[in-house]
Amino acid sequence: MPEGDSVHRLAARLRAVDGALVTRGELRGGADAGTPLGGRRIVEHATHGKHLLTRFDDGSTLHTHMRMTGSWTTTGAGKRLPVRAAQDARVRMALDDGRTVWGIALPVVELLPTRDEHLAVGHLGPDLLHEDFDRDEAVRRCTADPDLPVRTVLLDQRRVAGLGNLWANELGFVRGLHPDRPIGTVDVGTLLDTAQRMLRHSATTPDAYQVTTGVLRRGERHWVVGRAGRPCLRCGTRVRARDDVEVVGSAPRRVWWCPRCQPAAVGLAGTAVG
16 A cells, blocks of 8 residues: 555656646546546645645645555656556546546545545644654654554554555564554654654655665565565564454554564563464
């Protein structure tokens, strides 16, 4: 699933069409499917966590979320999408300069008044990639339930927005935190400072996208993610993994950790399995 840095990079790319007039287009998915978009001028692209907000000059906003399936692409004048991609298009915006912007296989597509954006993203915690990131509020939300595992808290977008499974795992390693360690035993402010630095670096630095080790060689881009059964890049201990279901009814997500670099806190040894 795309994480906050993914959507931040996407918005930066889509800003190449800011100011363009949509001459033809429509929504092809969601409750507003069939709504025409022609006649609106794209003002800007903004993000909050994993959510993309495309704002128009008529006071409306297109709110989308890619989740596991979605993507965006722009075709040049006279160019067409492959047939299969065109069949999966949920947003089409043909621009006055000949380009066309496509939102493909987007599971969340809704058009709402810009003044009502809070209805779509107001429940989310402070965004680590926003310039006005409210660290104190994020710390307050993250420590509201001190017995929750640190991993659970980092993945809860209502507490702090932008971190997904890759970052929850990699941050745990970088800070030396076992995924089951209670958040109440953690210096949350320092943890969020680290998260902010890593996410911003990934979002804004060429060739650094989701590279947490600083090494671009295949198999060495991440400290623990994808390394189950392989030696820890720092200490050589075999990396462990397990599948967790954080929300009943949702698909399990993989958890990775190094048992030496991320030792279980007292009383958690029995849960550090995998």
